Amino acid sequence: MSANNSSKNRFEFGENWRSFVSKVGDEQINLAVSKLQELIPNFSFANKSALDIGCGSGIHSLAFLKLGCRHVESFDYDPICVQTTQTLLSLYSKDFHGDFHVRRFDVLAENKGEKFDVVYSWGVLHHTGNLDLALRKSAEYVDKDGLLVFALYRKTVFCRFWKIEKYLYCHSPKSIKLLAQSMYIGAFIVRHKLFSISKYKRFLAQYHEQRGMDFYTDVKDWLGGYPYESISPMEVSELMHDIGFEEVFSVTENSLGLFGSGCDEYVYKRIDS
Numbered sequence: 001m002s003a004n005n006s007s008k009n010r011f012e013f014g015e016n017w018r019s020f021v022s023k024v025g026d027e028q029i030n031l032a033v034s035k036l037q038e039l040i041p042n043f044s045f046a047n048k049s050a051l052d053i054g055c056g057s058g059i060h061s062l063a064f065l066k067l068g069c070r071h072v073e074s075f076d077y078d079p080i081c082v083q084t085t086q087t088l089l090s091l092y093s094k095d096f097h098g099d100f101h102v103r104r105f106d107v108l109a110e111n112k113g114e115k116f117d118v119v120y121s122w123g124v125l126h127h128t129g130n131l132d133l134a135l136r137k138s139a140e141y142v143d144k145d146g147l148l149v150f151a152l153y154r155k156t157v158f159c160r161f162w163k164i165e166k167y168l169y170c171h172s173p174k175s176i177k178l179l180a181q182s183m184y185i186g187a188f189i190v191r192h193k194l195f196s197i198s199k200y201k202r203f204l205a206q207y208h209e210q211r212g213m214d215f216y217t218d219v220k221d222w223l224g225g226y227p228y229e230s231i232s233p234m235e236v237s238e239l240m241h242d243i244g245f246e247e248v249f250s251v252t253e254n255s256l257g258l259f260g261s262g263c264d265e266y267v268y269k270r271i272d273s
């Protein structure tokens with residue numbers, strides 16, 4: 001595995017995903033399944049192979065298996081994410097027929113010729129330290145006529161600020177991290193005018209419906225997610241056409257983040273051979 005960044009300069013996603021999984025039940029899993037179907041509506045999952053790059057908690061690998069994929073390969077740079085995904089998939093293995101394999105791997109490392117019908121990487125490639133290379137490497141795993149499904153942070157005028165904030169967060173003691181989380185949640189409440197308990201509760205429920213995710217897990221992930229890069233839809237389009245892909249679908253303005261920060265979602269199809 002290539003060590004693209006020392007562990008001191010990376011956010012440790014693993015602990016966050018491990019604590020998220022303790023809150024995961026059928027409801028969250030069903031939401032992750034629905035979101036995947038919504039993102040790739042005309043795709044028949046049955047008997048397909050899927051790769052989940054940067055699997056995190058493993059909930060989306062599980063969604064692929066529940067949708068009937070024959071094989072799901074999952075990898076993550078963080079060993080705790082690997083362990084968490086393995087545990088989650090094993091726990092729900094009675095709910096699907098396909099097989100799975102989870103391993104520790106860096107998306108920037110060499111692909112030894114593996115190919116999949118669908119490659120999924122949600123909110124990962126901008127945390128590798130080399131977004132351009134990570135996107136090209138992910139594309140290498142896509143088989144002929146296969147799909148690359150990914151989400152990336154949108155480029156905004158605030159990106160420089162967030163990059164510094166994330167670096168400082170990763171190098172701060174726990175007390176400062178807790179303070180930063182409270183300040184972010186406070187700013188979020190003001191920005192989205194969630195001033196009553198009922199409005200806030202409704203927001204949390206709505207947030208949860210997005211992909212079965214949890215607001216508090218995502219706050220830590222957002223504040224700490226370093227390395228951090230971002231990209232505009234135009235830059236994605238140019239890069240993807242350059243490497244022989246055409247756009248099937250994209251959602252580029254649909255975020256609940258602060259100051260326009262959030263992920264754009266893309267589905268691209270390999271059209272070269």
Ligand SMILES: C[S@@+](CC[C@H](N)C(=O)[O-])C[C@H]1O[C@@H](n2cnc3c(N)ncnc32)[C@H](O)[C@@H]1O
Binds near residue numbers: 017
């Ligand atoms: C924001 S989380 C997203 C997790 C999951 N894809 C999801 O949507 O819930 C980013 C994940 O990417 C992983 N990651 C970061 N750099 C990576 C790399 N170079 N290779 C593989 N995984 C990486 C992190 O460990 C983390 O689990």
